Each structure stands twice: as C-alpha cells, then as structure tokens.
Amino acid sequence: xxxxxxxxxxxxxxxxxxxxxxxxxxxxxxxxxxxxxxxxxxxxxxxxxxxxxxxxxxxxxxxxxxxxxxxxxxxxxxxxxxxxxxxxxxxxxxxxxxxxxxxxxxxxxxxxxxxxxxxxxxxxxxxxxxxxxxxxxxxxxxxxxxxxxxxxxxxxxxxxxxxxxxxxxxxxxxxxxxxxxxxxxxxxxxxxxxxxxxxxxxxxxxxxxxxxxxxxxxxxxxxxxxxxxxxxxxxxxxxxxxxxxxxxxxxxxxxxxxxxxxxxxxxxxxxxxxxxxxxxxxxxxxxxxxxxxxxxxxxxxxxxxxxxxxxxxxxxxxxxxxxxxxxxxxxxxxxxxxxxxxxxxxxxxxxxxxxxxxxxxxxxxxxxxxxxxxxxxxxxxxxxxxxxxxxxxxxxxxxxxxxxxxxxxxxxxxxxxxxxxxxxxxxxxxxxxxxxxxxxxxxxxxxxxxxxxxxxxxxxxxxxxxxxxxxxxxxxxxxxxxxxxxxxxxxxxxxxxxxxxxxxxxxxxxxxxxxxxxxxxxxxxxxxxxxx
Numbered sequence: 001x002x003x004x005x006x007x008x009x010x011x012x013x014x015x016x017x018x019x020x021x022x023x024x025x026x027x028x029x030x031x032x033x034x035x036x037x038x039x040x041x042x043x044x045x046x047x048x049x050x051x052x053x054x055x056x057x058x059x060x061x062x063x064x065x066x067x068x069x070x071x072x073x074x075x076x077x078x079x080x081x082x083x084x085x086x087x088x089x090x091x092x093x094x095x096x097x098x099x100x101x102x103x104x105x106x107x108x109x110x111x112x113x114x115x116x117x118x119x120x121x122x123x124x125x126x127x128x129x130x131x132x133x134x135x136x137x138x139x140x141x142x143x144x145x146x147x148x149x150x151x152x153x154x155x156x157x158x159x160x161x162x163x164x165x166x167x168x169x170x171x172x173x174x175x176x177x178x179x180x181x182x183x184x185x186x187x188x189x190x191x192x193x194x195x196x197x198x199x200x201x202x203x204x205x206x207x208x209x210x211x212x213x214x215x216x217x218x219x220x221x222x223x224x225x226x227x228x229x230x231x232x233x234x235x236x237x238x239x240x241x242x243x244x245x246x247x248x249x250x251x252x253x254x255x256x257x258x259x260x261x262x263x264x265x266x267x268x269x270x271x272x273x274x275x276x277x278x279x280x281x282x283x284x285x286x287x288x289x290x291x292x293x294x295x296x297x298x299x300x301x302x303x304x305x306x307x308x309x310x311x312x313x314x315x316x317x318x319x320x321x322x323x324x325x326x327x328x329x330x331x332x333x334x335x336x337x338x339x340x341x342x343x344x345x346x347x348x349x350x351x352x353x354x355x356x357x358x359x360x361x362x363x364x365x366x367x368x369x370x371x372x373x374x375x376x377x378x379x380x381x382x383x384x385x386x387x388x389x390x391x392x393x394x395x396x397x398x399x400x401x402x403x404x405x406x407x408x409x410x411x412x413x414x415x416x417x418x419x420x421x422x423x424x425x426x427x428x429x430x431x432x433x434x435x436x437x438x439x440x441x442x443x444x445x446x447x448x449x450x451x452x453x454x455x456x457x458x459x460x461x462x463x464x465x466x467x468x469x470x471x472x473x474x475x476x477x478x479x480x481x482x483x484x485x486x487x488x489x490x491x492x493x494x495x496x497x498x499x500x501x502x503x504x505x506x507x508x509x510x511x512x513x514x515x516x517x518x519x520x521x522x523x524x525x526x527x528x529x530x531x532x
C-alpha cells in the first residue's frame with residue numbers, strides 16, 4: 001500500500017501542513033479564551049475586546065485550514081484507492097485464461113469493490129486523520145507544559161492510557177475484519193453468479209430458493225460485520241471510560257491549583273480547554289490505531305493478489321506462420337478426469353481449412369486450448385514451423401479465437417468491432433458486409449448502442465458481429481469453437497457459408513453439427529468421436 005501512498009504524497013503533505021496550522025490556531029485560541037476571561041474579571045474592557053477579536057480571527061483560521069485539510073486528505077484517499085483499483089483490474093487482465101478461471105467473477109468484483117473500499121476507509125482515510133491527531137496531541141502537550149508542568153505530566157500520563165488497548169485486541173480485530181471481508185466476498189460471488197443465470201432462475205421459478213440461499217450468505221456477512229463493529233464499540237466504550245476518568249482527575253488537580261493560588265481563573269479555563277483538546281483526540285487515536293491494525297492482513301492479501309505473476313503465455317509477439325502447426329502424438333488429461341486426448345495427431349498447413357468434429361467431451365475444445373498455450377501436453381508435442389509451441393512466441397499474436405458464446409460489450413457497434421482500436425471506417429463497413437450484416441454496414445449504424453451481452457441483437461446478428469470482429473484482426477490462424485451453437489437452421493447454414501468463404505488465413509473450425517454436404521470443402525476433417 002505504500003506505493004499508492006507515495007504516489008499521492010503531495011496531497012498528504014498538503015493535508016498535514018494544513019492540519020498542523022489548524023492545530024496551532026486551535027491551541028493558541030485556548031490562551032486567548034483565558035485572556036478574555038482574566039481581562040474581563042480585571043475590568044479591562046478594551047483589552048478584553050482585543051483578546052476577543054483575536055480569538056475570533058484564530059477561530060476562523062482554525063476552521064479554514066481544517067476545511068483545506070479535509071479537502072486535501074480526501075484527495076489523498078481518493079488518489080490512493082483509484083490507483084489501487086487500477087492495479088487490481090490490471091492484475092486481472094494480466095492473467096491468462098486458465099489462471100483467470102481459478103477464481104469466480106464475484107471474487108474479482110469483491111477485490112475491486114468491497115475489499116478496495118475497506119482499505120480506503122480503514123487505511124487511506126485513517127492516515128491523514130492519524131497525523132492530524134498526533135500533531136494536535138504534541139502541540140497541546142507542549143502548550144500544557146507552557147501553562148504548568150505538573151498539569152502537563154498528569155494529563156499526558158493519564159490520558160494516554162487508552163492507547164494501549166488497540167494493541168491488546170489487535171489479533172481479534174484482524175480476525176474479525178478478515179472474516180467480514182471473506183463473508184462479503186462469498187455473498188458478492190453468489191450474487192454475481194445468480195445474476196449471470198437470471199433467465200434460468202426465472203425459467204425454473206427458483207426465485208424463492210435463490211433468495212433463501214442469498215439470505216444465508218447475506219446474514220452471514222451481516223453477522224461478521226456486527227462482530228467487527230461490536231468489537232470496535234466495546235473498545236471505544238472502554239477507551240472513553242478510561243479517558244473520562246483521567247479527565248476528572250486532571251480537572252480536580254487544576255481546581256486544587258486554583259485553590260492554592262497557582263492558577264488564575266483564566267489559567268483554569270485554559271487548562272480545561274487544553275484537556276478537552278487532548279482527551280477527544282486520544283480517544284479517536286485509539287480507534288484509528290485499531291482500524292489500521294485490523295486492515296493490515298487485508299492489505300497484505302491485496303498486495304499478493306496484485307503481485308501474482310502472469311502464467312502461461314504473455315510472451316510478446318510471434319513470428320509469422322510459414323508452413324504449418326502440428327499436433328504430434330499429443331496426450332492430455334485434466335486432473336481427476338483421465339485422458340481427454342491420447343496420441344492426437346493433426347497438421348494445420350498455412351492457408352488450409354480444417355474441421356474438428358465429434359460429440360461433446362471428445363477433446364475438441366481441449367485441443368484448441370492446448371494450441372492457445374492454456375495447458376501443456378502430458379506427452380507429445382505441438383510445433384509451429386517445427387519449433388515447440390512454448391518457444392514460438394505468444395499464441396494470441398498468431399491466432400484469433402471465436403468461442404461458442406457471442407461476447408459483446410456495452411457500448412457502440414464500432415467499439416465492439418474495433419475493440420477500442422483506431423481502424424478505418426471503410427474496413428469496418430467492409431467487414432460487416434462480408435458477414436452479411438448489410439443493414440449495419442452504413443456509417444451512422446457504427447455508433448448505434450449495443451446493450452450488455454448484445455441483448456438488443458438477435459442470436460445470428462451477435463454471431464456475425466463477433467465474426468466480423470475476428471476478421472478485422474489480421475492473424476494467420478482463425479479458430480472458431482462451436483460457431484453454429486444455438487442457431488436456427490437457416491442462420492447456421494448462412495454462417496457455414498461465411499466460414500467456408502474465408503480464404504486469406506488458416507481456418508480451424510470446431511463443431512459437431514456442420515452440414516455433412518459441406519464437409520468436402522475442408523482440407524481435412526478430423527473426427528474425434530473416439531477421443532482424439
């Protein structure tokens with residue numbers, strides 16, 4: 001977390017300067033309060049008025065600089081959490097597909113939302129407040145020594161006793177905070193999962209059953225939150241009681257000094273004001289220290305999450321495909337499932353068209369995932385122009401993959417086609433025409449809105465937009481995984497014809513439902529019905 005704090009250090013420095021000045025005004029005006037009282041008692045009206053005007057000016061100075069401190073402190077906290085969330089999302093994007101799938105989308109959402117916001121509230125917001133209170137304690141303590149060293153020593157000795165409490169309950173605070181974050185993550189993961197399957201829930205009339213499960217998760221999160229808040233409330237109660245007991249002892253001591261004649265009425269008034277200035281900050285400081293301590297494990301976990309190294313590919317560019325991609329006696333099995341591919345052979349020659357067919361579970365998609373470098377074969381080898389795949393550069397630099405599910409993002413048609421690249425408009429229109437979307441192939445349609453998941457497009461239109469997007473990416477290998485799934489007969493046939501019309505790249509189609517009459521148009525059809 002120190003990285004984010006360093007990046008926003010100017011805002012923190014400004015906040016600390018402002019709170020230091022504000023605290024100086026706050027301490028100084030206590031002496032002016034005593035001066036007003038002493039001059040009034042002495043009957044010195046003009047002097048009392050002068051002290052009163054100075055008191056008003058110092059109050060304005062304290063309030064004004066405190067406002068600036070709050071503004072700069074908020075900028076510091078906002079800057080830190082913004083950079084943290086940016087690193088969280090960048091860390092997610094840095095993962096390869098297999099590493100990404102090891103966590104649920106709810107876990108990623110929790111990192112970005114509840115956990116990052118908890119760190120903001122319990123660390124980034126607490127740091128300026130911590131230093132504000134430290135400055136005030138130091139300045140007030142120094143002022144008390146100027147007033148009377150006996151009162152100063154007694155006040156500091158008694159009022160600082162609550163500061164030991166956070167250390168005594170540190171482990172319990174950390175456990176309570178961690179338990180709450182885990183419960184929140186579990187609840188958010190469930191919500192994300194159910195929202196993704198909203199139609200299934202409605203179709204099966206499962207609203208009541210889903211709601212019952214949500215209540216359990218939400219209730220567990222609420223229980224953990226209450227445990228954390230209960231611990232904080234108990235600590236604050238003990239701290240406050242200890243502080244007030246100390247306050248009354250110091251108050252009695254100051255009254256005794258007045259009776260002895262060592263204090264004037266104004267001095268007594270100043271002493272009480274100083275003690276007020278010191279007691280509340282020390283109560284607050286105990287709570288702040290508890291918050292900073294409790295969030296420490298979450299900070300460490302977040303730093304470890306962000307620092308997770310990318311796995312699999314991520315090797316930059318890849319040399320151009322000159323001759324072929326070859327599977328040579330490839331064997332692979334998932335843990336606990338046995339072998340999916342056993343001695344699988346296939347050669348994809350540059351510019352050719354190939355089809356992997358067979359029933360679900362026979363290893364078609366597994367072969368594609370191996371080709372993309374998601375997994376390593378248990379035996380055998382995949383080569384690119386004779387070089388092992390792992391030494392042939394980043395697979396994504398060579399291949400574009402289009403999966404069964406048509407993935408579209410909320411935004412414009414243009415953004416979904418370009419994936420936020422700067423491409424000539426004519427290329428976009430040509431791509432749309434090439435996939436049969438002539439009604440979208442006009443400039444004004446490129447900026448039409450696309451809803452989340454392409455909800456305002458038909459199934460066939462979504463597939464075609466995704467295919468146009470794939471064609472706009474000039475890679476030598478185009479992989480289409482079950483491109484005909486969930487399409488009606490007429491739409492599926494048109495998509496088949498579109499795929500077979502692609503001539504400028506190597507085409508690998510994975511499908512169990514391609515029309516038998518069109519299989520002869522492929523250079524090779526690999527039937528994987530026997531398991532590879």
